[in-house]
Amino acid sequence: MKLATLKDGSRDGRLMLVNRQLTAMTEAGAAATMQQLIENWDELAPQLEARNSALNNSEWAGAEAFDPARLMAPLPRAYQFVDASSFLNHGKIMEQAYNLSVKKTPGIPILVQRQGDDFVNAVDDYAFPTEADQCDFEGEIAVILDDVPAGVTLENAESHIKLFTLINDVSMRGHLFRELQMGFGLINAKPATTFAPVACTLDELGDSFANGRVNLDMVVHRNHQWFGNPNGREMDFSFAELISHWAYNRNLGAGTVLGTGTFSNAGYREVGSACLAERRAVEVIDTGESTTPFIQYGDSLQFEMFASDRSSLFGKIDQTFVAGNGTGPRTKPVAANSRNGEVC
Amino acid sequence: MKLATLKDGSRDGRLMLVNRQLTAMTEAGAAATMQQLIENWDELAPQLEARNSALNNSEWAGAEAFDPARLMAPLPRAYQFVDASSFLNHGKIMEQAYNLSVKKTPGIPILVQRQGDDFVNAVDDYAFPTEADQCDFEGEIAVILDDVPAGVTLENAESHIKLFTLINDVSMRGHLFRELQMGFGLINAKPATTFAPVACTLDELGDSFANGRVNLDMVVHRNHQWFGNPNGREMDFSFAELISHWAYNRNLGAGTVLGTGTFSNAGYREVGSACLAERRAVEVIDTGESTTPFIQYGDSLQFEMFASDRSSLFGKIDQTFVAGNGTGPRTKPVAANSRNGEVC
Numbered sequence: 001m002k003l004a005t006l007k008d009g010s011r012d013g014r015l016m017l018v019n020r021q022l023t024a025m026t027e028a029g030a031a032a033t034m035q036q037l038i039e040n041w042d043e044l045a046p047q048l049e050a051r052n053s054a055l056n057n058s059e060w061a062g063a064e065a066f067d068p069a070r071l072m073a074p075l076p077r078a079y080q081f082v083d084a085s086s087f088l089n090h091g092k093i094m095e096q097a098y099n100l101s102v103k104k105t106p107g108i109p110i111l112v113q114r115q116g117d118d119f120v121n122a123v124d125d126y127a128f129p130t131e132a133d134q135c136d137f138e139g140e141i142a143v144i145l146d147d148v149p150a151g152v153t154l155e156n157a158e159s160h161i162k163l164f165t166l167i168n169d170v171s172m173r174g175h176l177f178r179e180l181q182m183g184f185g186l187i188n189a190k191p192a193t194t195f196a197p198v199a200c201t202l203d204e205l206g207d208s209f210a211n212g213r214v215n216l217d218m219v220v221h222r223n224h225q226w227f228g229n230p231n232g233r234e235m236d237f238s239f240a241e242l243i244s245h246w247a248y249n250r251n252l253g254a255g256t257v258l259g260t261g262t263f264s265n266a267g268y269r270e271v272g273s274a275c276l277a278e279r280r281a282v283e284v285i286d287t288g289e290s291t292t293p294f295i296q297y298g299d300s301l302q303f304e305m306f307a308s309d310r311s312s313l314f315g316k317i318d319q320t321f322v323a324g325n326g327t328g329p330r331t332k333p334v335a336a337n338s339r340n341g342e343v344c
Numbered sequence: 345m346k347l348a349t350l351k352d353g354s355r356d357g358r359l360m361l362v363n364r365q366l367t368a369m370t371e372a373g374a375a376a377t378m379q380q381l382i383e384n385w386d387e388l389a390p391q392l393e394a395r396n397s398a399l400n401n402s403e404w405a406g407a408e409a410f411d412p413a414r415l416m417a418p419l420p421r422a423y424q425f426v427d428a429s430s431f432l433n434h435g436k437i438m439e440q441a442y443n444l445s446v447k448k449t450p451g452i453p454i455l456v457q458r459q460g461d462d463f464v465n466a467v468d469d470y471a472f473p474t475e476a477d478q479c480d481f482e483g484e485i486a487v488i489l490d491d492v493p494a495g496v497t498l499e500n501a502e503s504h505i506k507l508f509t510l511i512n513d514v515s516m517r518g519h520l521f522r523e524l525q526m527g528f529g530l531i532n533a534k535p536a537t538t539f540a541p542v543a544c545t546l547d548e549l550g551d552s553f554a555n556g557r558v559n560l561d562m563v564v565h566r567n568h569q570w571f572g573n574p575n576g577r578e579m580d581f582s583f584a585e586l587i588s589h590w591a592y593n594r595n596l597g598a599g600t601v602l603g604t605g606t607f608s609n610a611g612y613r614e615v616g617s618a619c620l621a622e623r624r625a626v627e628v629i630d631t632g633e634s635t636t637p638f639i640q641y642g643d644s645l646q647f648e649m650f651a652s653d654r655s656s657l658f659g660k661i662d663q664t665f666v667a668g669n670g671t672g673p674r675t676k677p678v679a680a681n682s683r684n685g686e687v688c
Contacts, residue, residue: 011383011597039355077597079421079461085528103525112528113457117423117597118494129495129593150462150535150669151473172593181447184429184456185529191494191594249473249516249669250535253355253421253461325494325593 001045001052001201003163004315005034005072007121013072017048018198019056022315024063026055034075034144034199039254041146041162045201068123068315073195074165075144075255078116081193082246083140083169083259085110088236090264090278097281109237111246112185116257118192122317126170126194127325128295133188134173135295135321138262139218139274139303141232142167143239144199148252157243158212160252164205166196166218166305166314167259173277173294191325193259196303196314208308212238216313218263218274221302227279228272230263295321345389345396345545347507349378349416351465357416361392362542363400366659368407370399378419378488378543383598385490385506389545412467412659417539418509419488419599422460425537426590427484427513427603429454432580434608434622441625453581455590456529460601462536466661470514470538471669472639477532478517479639479665482606483562483618483647485576486511487583488543492596501584501591502556508549510540510562510649510658511603517621517638535669537603540647540658552652556582560657562607562618565646571623572616574607639665 004025005013015028015037030047031037037044054060085091086109091102104110120126128135144163152160175188202209208216214232221227242258263274273279280290295301303317348369349357359372359381374391375381381388398404429435430453435446448454464470472479488507496504519532546553552560558576565571586602607618617623624634639645647661 077423079423080459082459082531102527103522105522105526108522110526110528111531113459113531113534115424115426115457115594116460117600118595133593178447178449178452180527182449182454183446183524183527183529184454185527187426187455187457187590188592190457246531248532249477250459251462256461 001048002198002204003028003034003037003074003200004198005074005076007070007072011076013076016071017052017055018066020204020311022066022198022312024055024058025066026051026060026062026064035255038075038144038146038162068121068197071197072121073119074163074197074199075257076119078119078255078257079253080256081114081116081259082257083112083114083261084237084242085112085261086235086237086242087261087264089234089266089268090262093264093268093278093281093285097284109242109245110261111242114190114193120192120194122195122197122315123319125320125322126192127322128172128191129325131294131296132174136171136173136276137295137301138169138171139220140167140169140259140262141165141214141218141305142195142257142259145243145252145254145256145258147254148243148247148256150247150249150251152244152247154240154244157240157247158238160243161202161239163199163201164214164314165199166303166317168194168301168303168317168319169259169262170194171275171277194317194319196317198313198315200313204307204313206308212240216305216307217271219304219306220272220274223300224302226272228274230265230268230271230274232260232263234265235260297321297323345392346542346548347372347378347381347418347544348542349418349420351414351416355420357420360415361396361399362410364548364655366410366542366656368399368402369410370395370404370406370408379599382419382488382490382506412465412541415541416465417463418507418541418543419601420463422463422599422601423597424600425458425460425603426601427456427458427605428581428586429456429605430579430581430586431605431608433578433610433612434606437608437612437622437625437629441628453586453589454605455586456534458530458534458537464536464538466539466541466659467663469664469666470536471666472516472535473669475638475640476518480515480517480620481564481639481645482513482515483564484511484513484603484606485509485558485562485649486539486601486603489587489596489598489600489602491598492587492591492600494591494593494595496588496591498584498588501587502582504587505546505583507543507545508558508658509543510647510661512538512645512647512661512663513603513606514538515619515621538661538663540661542657542659544657548651548657550652556584560649560651561615563648563650564616564618567644568646570616572618574609574612574615574618576604576607578609579604641665641667
């Protein structure tokens, strides 16, 4: 089952069913919003199946054309959002390039608490205040959870994953190192997050979900030119391992979002990267300096993931970055530092 | 105006009006939930005034007895929660006691992204998995914001504060140092947050809100014995300064919660502290070792703040800490470290 949320002027939008080919969509009916569906999954999800089946068989009279521009993020806002950094290869490259050392504890994943509002849809322009903030992207898979009780076991954690989607975890590298050094996490370094137009259930992934990981390529283009296609199978922690560590002493409410962290593979010289910072780090390792620029106003980014049958799983993030965001003058940005900024 | 949320079996509860003396409450009527009120403040808040006036004049027939046990957190869940560390005196004591250095940038506040769900009411038991996690409290004021546009100016930031309340930012010191060292913020160190039963509008604070700060004592008792009463006037950053830095490049959605960080005063030897870690640090400075224990199962904590007329502004947090929380076995807790744990 594939789901999306229609812009209807409200903060939570209207839940839509989308067909597998991403050509048609219609109101879900049984659930008004994604949050309502997640909170009542066992009761409501089965009620969507008849209409979903008709939509996929082109037998649903109420179907309209699938249009990402009319959609919000699949879950427009969430009561909790944590982003992991579960591909350790990415950190290794960053630490090698900049002689850094992140004090990790073996077996314990890096999880970053994030804001659950200000989620951006897949094709609207993304505005940010100044190129000096060193705007970067991170291609990730995100899962949406139902209620996870504190202390959930490793064995039970995966069953709480209800939906999968794709995100661009937009990062402002010019603020990252200063905030990391303080130790209290990321604020100015992590503004709004962009979501693919569609979220899908586990069965849509088929055999591609194995070993607690999405074994598919994250296909990333910058200005429609190939940038990388690292694969999800190299996650150093499974979703279950991330969830069980996170929920050790807290409940995770229905609608909680978990990101994998930027995709990164050991074979990065062949498959490329899913963020600029990693490519810039490789350039530093190879030549001593970075030549790939951070996001400039007018740049566009494309992210997509394809099922084994080559169909697009979540639709495409295709977004242009522009000047602006917010009203009137901002607090003075901290001076960016092109090298120190590029941690993680 | 004083507001609370009644437990009604739903996730968001039912919005209640509470009289100034905290003796009577009744359904708000015009708004069903706190989130709905905050999202439509300018339209709905005026509609509550007639009933609020009648309630305060004992002329409202529908009034029932105020009962904290029947209430949830005033806002039971939020799309964004950030906790500041705006009393620098607290950090100075911690750094002196443990020879630590937090790499702060002058003029830039410490803000910690936190989870907006799993908010706990004022009098329900608080369960945590093991005393080895070094359970601590932090007495803070929290404000609830309406929609704050990215780039909000310092001048406009304060106008987005709609409500004030009191929180115990429960902290697990045994996980704190490990998580701070990684740099990515706090997860196991910061489980569920406890809220006072009542939130109130600015006018209830009267002259006590000045210079962008709540100039009142945070009265803290442990097991009904005085622990401290530091004053809010010593915040090193005003609420407006915290909000404008935070919203530099992101929108804050209606219902966003901002905590001040644990109250801490330069005159801590007279007024005491609002958390155990700070008292333990003073003991280390004075004698080389801490003697005040972290929260033990069975301990209770009381937090309250009084208006200039000595009335209780938010009602009292009076909570007992117990073993448990969650279902079944947990992931193995990281070994606690009684000294390294006590940063911030």
